[in-house]
Amino acid sequence: MAQQTEKAKAKLHSLTAALESGALAQVRRILNSGLAPVDIAHLIESSPPKARKLLWELVDKELEGEVMQNLSEELQSHFLSDMSAEEVVDLTADLDTDDVADMLQQLPERVTQEVLESMDHQDRARLEAVLGYPEDSAGGLMNTDTVTIRPDITLEVVLRYLRRHKSLPAMTDNLLVVNRQNEFIGTLAISKLLVSDPQQTVREVMSTDARVIQATQHESEVAKLFERHDLVSAPVVDAAGMLLGRITIDDVVDVIRETADHSLMSMAGLDDEEDTFAPTLKTSRRRAVWLGINLLTALAASAVIGLFDKTIEQVVALAVLMPIVASMGGIAGSQVLTLVIRGQALGHLSGSNFRWLFNREIMVAAINGVLWAVVIALITYAWFRDPAIAIIIGAAIIINLMVAAMTGASLPLLLKARGIDPALAGSVVLTTVTDVIGFLSFLGLATLFYL
Amino acid sequence: MAQQTEKAKAKLHSLTAALESGALAQVRRILNSGLAPVDIAHLIESSPPKARKLLWELVDKELEGEVMQNLSEELQSHFLSDMSAEEVVDLTADLDTDDVADMLQQLPERVTQEVLESMDHQDRARLEAVLGYPEDSAGGLMNTDTVTIRPDITLEVVLRYLRRHKSLPAMTDNLLVVNRQNEFIGTLAISKLLVSDPQQTVREVMSTDARVIQATQHESEVAKLFERHDLVSAPVVDAAGMLLGRITIDDVVDVIRETADHSLMSMAGLDDEEDTFAPTLKTSRRRAVWLGINLLTALAASAVIGLFDKTIEQVVALAVLMPIVASMGGIAGSQVLTLVIRGQALGHLSGSNFRWLFNREIMVAAINGVLWAVVIALITYAWFRDPAIAIIIGAAIIINLMVAAMTGASLPLLLKARGIDPALAGSVVLTTVTDVIGFLSFLGLATLFYL
Numbered sequence: 001m002a003q004q005t006e007k008a009k010a011k012l013h014s015l016t017a018a019l020e021s022g023a024l025a026q027v028r029r030i031l032n033s034g035l036a037p038v039d040i041a042h043l044i045e046s047s048p049p050k051a052r053k054l055l056w057e058l059v060d061k062e063l064e065g066e067v068m069q070n071l072s073e074e075l076q077s078h079f080l081s082d083m084s085a086e087e088v089v090d091l092t093a094d095l096d097t098d099d100v101a102d103m104l105q106q107l108p109e110r111v112t113q114e115v116l117e118s119m120d121h122q123d124r125a126r127l128e129a130v131l132g133y134p135e136d137s138a139g140g141l142m143n144t145d146t147v148t149i150r151p152d153i154t155l156e157v158v159l160r161y162l163r164r165h166k167s168l169p170a171m172t173d174n175l176l177v178v179n180r181q182n183e184f185i186g187t188l189a190i191s192k193l194l195v196s197d198p199q200q201t202v203r204e205v206m207s208t209d210a211r212v213i214q215a216t217q218h219e220s221e222v223a224k225l226f227e228r229h230d231l232v233s234a235p236v237v238d239a240a241g242m243l244l245g246r247i248t249i250d251d252v253v254d255v256i257r258e259t260a261d262h263s264l265m266s267m268a269g270l271d272d273e274e275d276t277f278a279p280t281l282k283t284s285r286r287r288a289v290w291l292g293i294n295l296l297t298a299l300a301a302s303a304v305i306g307l308f309d310k311t312i313e314q315v316v317a318l319a320v321l322m323p324i325v326a327s328m329g330g331i332a333g334s335q336v337l338t339l340v341i342r343g344q345a346l347g348h349l350s351g352s353n354f355r356w357l358f359n360r361e362i363m364v365a366a367i368n369g370v371l372w373a374v375v376i377a378l379i380t381y382a383w384f385r386d387p388a389i390a391i392i393i394g395a396a397i398i399i400n401l402m403v404a405a406m407t408g409a410s411l412p413l414l415l416k417a418r419g420i421d422p423a424l425a426g427s428v429v430l431t432t433v434t435d436v437i438g439f440l441s442f443l444g445l446a447t448l449f450y451l
Numbered sequence: 452m453a454q455q456t457e458k459a460k461a462k463l464h465s466l467t468a469a470l471e472s473g474a475l476a477q478v479r480r481i482l483n484s485g486l487a488p489v490d491i492a493h494l495i496e497s498s499p500p501k502a503r504k505l506l507w508e509l510v511d512k513e514l515e516g517e518v519m520q521n522l523s524e525e526l527q528s529h530f531l532s533d534m535s536a537e538e539v540v541d542l543t544a545d546l547d548t549d550d551v552a553d554m555l556q557q558l559p560e561r562v563t564q565e566v567l568e569s570m571d572h573q574d575r576a577r578l579e580a581v582l583g584y585p586e587d588s589a590g591g592l593m594n595t596d597t598v599t600i601r602p603d604i605t606l607e608v609v610l611r612y613l614r615r616h617k618s619l620p621a622m623t624d625n626l627l628v629v630n631r632q633n634e635f636i637g638t639l640a641i642s643k644l645l646v647s648d649p650q651q652t653v654r655e656v657m658s659t660d661a662r663v664i665q666a667t668q669h670e671s672e673v674a675k676l677f678e679r680h681d682l683v684s685a686p687v688v689d690a691a692g693m694l695l696g697r698i699t700i701d702d703v704v705d706v707i708r709e710t711a712d713h714s715l716m717s718m719a720g721l722d723d724e725e726d727t728f729a730p731t732l733k734t735s736r737r738r739a740v741w742l743g744i745n746l747l748t749a750l751a752a753s754a755v756i757g758l759f760d761k762t763i764e765q766v767v768a769l770a771v772l773m774p775i776v777a778s779m780g781g782i783a784g785s786q787v788l789t790l791v792i793r794g795q796a797l798g799h800l801s802g803s804n805f806r807w808l809f810n811r812e813i814m815v816a817a818i819n820g821v822l823w824a825v826v827i828a829l830i831t832y833a834w835f836r837d838p839a840i841a842i843i844i845g846a847a848i849i850i851n852l853m854v855a856a857m858t859g860a861s862l863p864l865l866l867k868a869r870g871i872d873p874a875l876a877g878s879v880v881l882t883t884v885t886d887v888i889g890f891l892s893f894l895g896l897a898t899l900f901y902l
Contacts, residue, residue, distance in 0.1 A: 016803055038679045046799045048807040159645065168642035171683060173624065190641055191619035194610065227708070228489045230701035232622060232683055249700050250681035253707065257678070260711030261793065267718070268789035269782070276794040277804065280811050284818040287786055291823055294782040298775040299830070305774070309767045316760045319770035323756070323886070324749040326774070331720070331745045335738055338719035342712065343727040348497045352467055353728065356499040360731050367735040372742055379750070435774070 015043065019051055024058070032060040041070030049279050065091045069099045074275050077106035085114035097144045098251060101130040129244060138222050139215035141255070142236040142245035145169040148178045149202055151185060156198040158188070171248040173232040177206050184212060184235055184243040212237055215244055219255045224347065226252045263341065266423035269293070293428060301326070301435035308443035311450055317384045318446050321393055325442045328372060329400035329434035336361050336408030337426050344412055344422070358409050365405035369398035388449055396442035403437045404430070466494065470502055475509070483511040492521030500730050516542045520550045525726050528557035536565035548595045549702060552581040580695060589673050590666035592706070593687040593696035596620040599627045600653055602636060607649040609639070622699040624683040628657050635663060635686055635694040663688055666695055670706045675798065677703045714796065717874035718789075720744070744879060752777070752886035759894035762901055768835045769897050772844055776893045779823060780851035780885035787812050787859030788877050795863055795873070809860045816856035820849035839900055847893035854888045855881070 015035075018026040031040060040063065044055050056079055059067050068076060068091060080088060080103065088107070092100040092115075104112045104127070112131075116124050126144040133139025147168060149158055158175065162168070174187040186206035196205050211225055213236045225231065226249060233248045262272040269290035278286075305312075305322070312319050340357070343349040349357070373394035381390040407430055412422035415429075466486075469477040482491060491514065495506050507530055510518050519527060519542060531539060531554065539562070543551045555563045555578070563582075567575050577595040584590025598619060600609055609626065613619070625638040637657040647656050662676055664687045676682065677700060684699045713723040720741035729737075756763075756773070763770050791808070794800040800808070824845035832841040858881055863873035866880075 016801075020803070036680075042679075042798070046801065046804055048804060048811075162645045163647075165646045167646055170681065171624075172642050173622075173683070190645065191623050194613045194641065194644075195616045195618055196614075227704055228493075229487075230621065232624070232700065249683065249704075253678055253700075253704060256704065256707060257711070260708070260715070264711070264715050264718070264793065265789060267715070268786050270786055270789060274790065276790060276797075276799050276808065277811075280814045280818070283811065284815045287783070287815060288819050288822060290786065291779060291782060291819055294778060295775070295823065295827070298778040301774050301778075302771050305771045309771060312770050313764065313767045316764045316770075319763050319767075319773075320753050320756045320760060322770075323752050323774065323777070324746070327745060327749040327752075328742060331742060332738070335719050335721055335741065338716060338721060339725065339727060342715065346727075347493070348727050350467075350497065352471070353497055353499060357727065360499075360728075360734065363731045364735045364738060367731070368739050368742055371739060372746065376746065 019047075019055070024054075027055070028058045031055065031058050032063065037063050037066035038070045040067045045072060045075065045275075045277070048277050052277070061090075065093065065095050068103065069095055072273065072275060073102070073106055074273050074278075076103055080106055085111055085118055088115045089118045097126050097130050097245070098141060101127060101140065102135065104131065105135055133215055136219045137215065138213045138217040138219065138236050138247060139244065141219055141222060141251050142215070142247050143169075143251075144245040146176050146235070146243065146246050147172055148176045148182075148243065149188065151177050151179065151203040151206065152201060154199055154201050155193055155196055155205065158193060158202060159198060171233050171250065174210070174235075176235050176243060176246065177202055178243050182243055183241050184237050186210065187235065210235065213247060214239070220259060222247060223252050223255045223259065227256070259345070263345065263423045266421060267338075267427055269424070269428075297428060297432040297435065300432055301439055304436050304439045305443065308439075308447055311443060311447045315389070315446065315450055317386065317389055318443060321380060321389070322439055322442055324376060325393060325396045325400055326435045326438035328376075328397055329404040329438045330431055332365060332368065332401045333404030333408040333430045333434050334427060336405050337411060337422075337430055340409055340412045341422050341426065344416065349413075354413070358406075361405040361409045362402065365401045366398075369401035372401070373397040389446070392445045392449060393442060395445055396438065399441040400434060400438045404434050407433045470498075470506070475505075478506070479509045482506065482509050483514065488514050488517035489521045491518045496523060496526065496726075496728070499728050503728070512541075516544065516546050519554065520546055523724065523726060524553070524557055525724050525729075527554055531557055536562055536569055539566045540569045548577045548581050548696070549591070549593055551578060552591065553586065555582065556586055584666055587670045588666065589664045589668045589670065589687050589698060590695065592670055592673060592702050593666070593698050594620075594702075595696040597627050597686070597694065597697050598623055599629045599633075599694065600639065602628050602630065602654040602657065603652060605650055605652050606644055606647055606656065609644060609653060610649060622684050622701065625661070625686075627686050627694060627697065628653055629694050633694055634692050635688050637661065638686065661686065664698060665690070671710060673698060674703050674706045674710065678707070710796070714792065714874045717872060718878055720875070720879075748879060748883040748886065751883055752890055755887050755890045756894065759890075759898055762894060762898045766840070766897065766901055768837065768840055769894060772831060772840070773890055773893055775827060776844060776847045776851055777886045777889035779827075779848055780855040780889045781882055783816060783819065783852045784855030784859040784881045784885050785878060787856050788862060788873075788881055791860055791863045792873050792877065795867065800864075805864070809857075812856040812860045813853065816852045817849075820852035823852070824848040840897070843896045843900060844893060846896055847889065850892040851885060851889045855885050858884045 015027060015030045018030060040059060044052050044067070047055060052075070068079065071079070083091070088111070092103060104115060107115070116127065119127065129144060130140060130142060149161070172190065174189050175193070176184065177186040177188055178184055186208040187210040188202055188206045192205060211229055211231060211234050213222055213225065213234050215236050215238050225234065231249065233246050235246050236244045238244055258272065265272040265274060271286060274286065340349065376397055377390040377394035380393050381387060411426055411429060415422045415425055466478060466481045469481060491510060495503050495518070498506060503526070519530065534542070539558070543554060555566060558566070567578065570578065580595060581591060581593060600612070623641065625640050626644070627635065628637040628639055629635055637659040638661040639653055639657045643656055662680055662682060662685050664673055664676065664685050666687050666689050676685065682700065684697050686697050687695045689695055709723065716723045716725060722737060725737065791800065827848055828841040828845035831844050832838060862877050862880060866873045866876055
C-alpha cells in the first residue's frame, strides 16, 4: 500500500536518528523489523563509509543475500572481500542465478572457484552457464529459472502441471516451449493459456514469432529489443537454438539506468560505478586522473597563447577578450557533441542521415556564428572603441563556431570507430580543439593586423 | 525470432535506398509489408524533415495509430496538426487510453474538444479520466484497461470468467480485486491463480500488500517504485481508494529513459525533446539562446580580466597562464556538480549525509588542489623561470579548486530549493563562478605582488 512507503520513510528517519545517537540495539531492531531489503540497501548506500560497515553487520543473516544483491558493485565487492567462501555460498543460496553471477564477478578468481566448489551440482551447473558469458552480454544477464513445456500436450495438461508448482518464478509471462532436444520452438503466454480452450494443444496456441535473444548479444541490444517491443521477458538461446534461460525486464531496467548513468558520468570524467559516498582518498585519486588529463589540454591552449605574447603585450584588450572566443566555441561544440552522442545511443544515426545532420550543423554554426559575431563585435567596439579588434573577434567567433560544429558532429563517430567511448573522451578532445582554434584564430588574426 | 530483427534491418536498408532513388511505389510496398510499427516510427525519426513527411504519408491507414504512438512528442504534434478531428479519432481508435491522452495533449485545446466529442461515450469517459491528471503524474501515465474481480468468488469462477475473454490486456500480471463500490482491496497474480487450488476464494489467495499508486503521485516516484520492487504493473487509485486504472512497466521504462535523457541534454543546454533531425532554423534558434546565456558568463569573466589590464601589460605570462586556473576549477567543479546531481536523482542525498559529502569534497579539493598546484607551479617555473609567478599560480589553483568544490556541491541543492533544474542551470552558474574566481585570484594575487 502507499502507506507502506510512508512507513518505510518514517522508519528510515528514526533509523538515521538512532544511528547518529549511537543506539545500536535500536538500529538493529528497526533495521530487521520489516524494512524491505531494497530499502536497507538504499540506506547503506546513502551512508558515509563508517556507518555502512556498521549497518551491514547489523543486517539479519536471512536478509543478507537480498540486501547484497541490491547494493552497487563497488559495495558488493567491498563487503564480499571480508567473507569466506562458505559465507558467500550461504548468502547467495536463495538468489537468482544472474544476480549470484554478478556478485561472484566481484570476487577474485580463487574465491569464485571455492564458492563454486561448495555449491550443489545443479546450482553450480546453472551458475557456470551464466558465468561462461561476458557480464555485459545476454548470457551474463540471463536467469535459468525457466518454466518449459512440450508442444504436443494439451493446455489442460499444462494447467495441471502448473498446479503442481508451489509458485512460478517472478515475471513469468510466458511458458517456453521446447522439443526433446531442449531446442526452443515457441512461447505460450500465460494470459493466452487462461483465455484458450483447454482441449487445444500447446502447438495450436503457442506463438512462434517471439523475440529470441542470442546469448552472445550485447546487453544494449537486449535493452533496445525490450524497449521497442514492450517485453516482460524473453528467451535466451545458444548458437544452435538450444534454450539456455530467459531475461526479465527488471534486469533490463537496470541496464537502461546504468547505460544512461554512464553517459552522464563519463561526460564529467567520472566512473559510472563512482560511489557518492566513497572515502576521501579513493575519490581524490580518481578525480586527479581527470584533472591531469585536463591540465594537458589547458597547457596546449596556453602554449598557443604563448606564441602571441608580443601581440598581447601591445594590445592588452586581446587578453581580456580571448576567453570569450574559446568559451563560445566550447559551448557550441558541446551542444552538437551531446546531440550526436544521444543520437548514437538511440540508434538514430547511420551513414546516410549523418551527412544530412553534418550539413545542418554547419548551417546552424554559420547562422549562429554570424549572429553572435555581430553582437560580440558591437560589445567589443562599445568597450574598447577599436573597430579593428571588433572585426577580428567577430571573424574568430565565426571560425571557431564552424570548427566546433564540425568537430562536435564528427568526433563521436571517429572515436567510436576506434573503440573509444565518445561520452568519456569526446568533451576533452572537443575542448582542446575549440580552445586551440579559438586562441589561434583570434590572436593569429590580431597579429597579422597589428604587427 | 532473432532472424526477424535481421530481416527488419535488411528491409530498412532497402527502404533507405528506395527513398534516396525516389522509387515511391517501392517505398510504400516495403513500408507496409510486415515492418513493425515501432520500426516504421524509428525510420521516420531517423530521417531528415522532407523524407519524414513523405514516409508518414505512405504509411497504411491501419498502421498509422501505432506508428504515431511510437513517434516523439514533437513529431506527433507536427503530423497531428495537419489532421482533422475525424481523422484523429480514426487514428486513435485501437490505442491504449494513456497513449491517446499523450497524443491529445499535443493538440490545441479546441481540437482536443472536437476529438473527444466525436468519440463514443465509454472511450470518452476513460480518456477524460486520464486527461484530468497532469501528463507527468501517475494519473496521466495510467491505462484504464484493468481486469477486475470480486473477492468472494472462487478461483474456478475466475478461470471461467477469464476464458470468456478473447485476450487479456498486454502486461496483465495481476487481476485487480475490488468491492462493489469499486474500492481497490487487493491483487491476484495470475501466476498465483495458476498454481492455487481452484476451490479457494479470491479473498483467501489474493495479496493485500500490493504497491498501490496514488493518481496524483509524480511519475518519478512511480519509476522509483517500479525499479525498487521489480513491478510489471501496479494499480492506480484516487484519494478515496477507488480503482482508476493501472500503470505498466513499458510506460515506466519510457519515463526512466526520458528522465535520464533530460539530465544529459540539459547539461549541454539542450531541450530533451530536442529532435536530432529538426530543421536548421528551428535548431539555430534553440541553440542561440544557450549561446547568449553563455556569452553573459564569458563577459563576466572578461570584465574581471579587464580589471587587471595594467598587470597583464607588465607581465604577459599572466595572460598565457590564466586559462589554466579557470579551466582546472571548471573541471573539478563540474565533477562534483555531476556527482551531486546524480545523487539527487537516485535519492541518495538527504540533509544528514549531505554534510558528510560536502566535507569530503572540501578534503578532496584540498588534496587535489595541493597536488596540482605543485605540478603546475613546477611547469610554470620551468617555462618562465620566475618563482613568483609559479607560487602565485599554485595559490590560485588551490583557491579555485576549493571554491569549485563548495559551489559544485551546494549549487544543486540551492537551485532545487528555488525550483530551478540543477542539470540545466548548474553548469552555467558553476562555470561563471570558477572563471571569475580563477581570474580574480590569479590576477589579483599577481597585482598585489607586481604593482
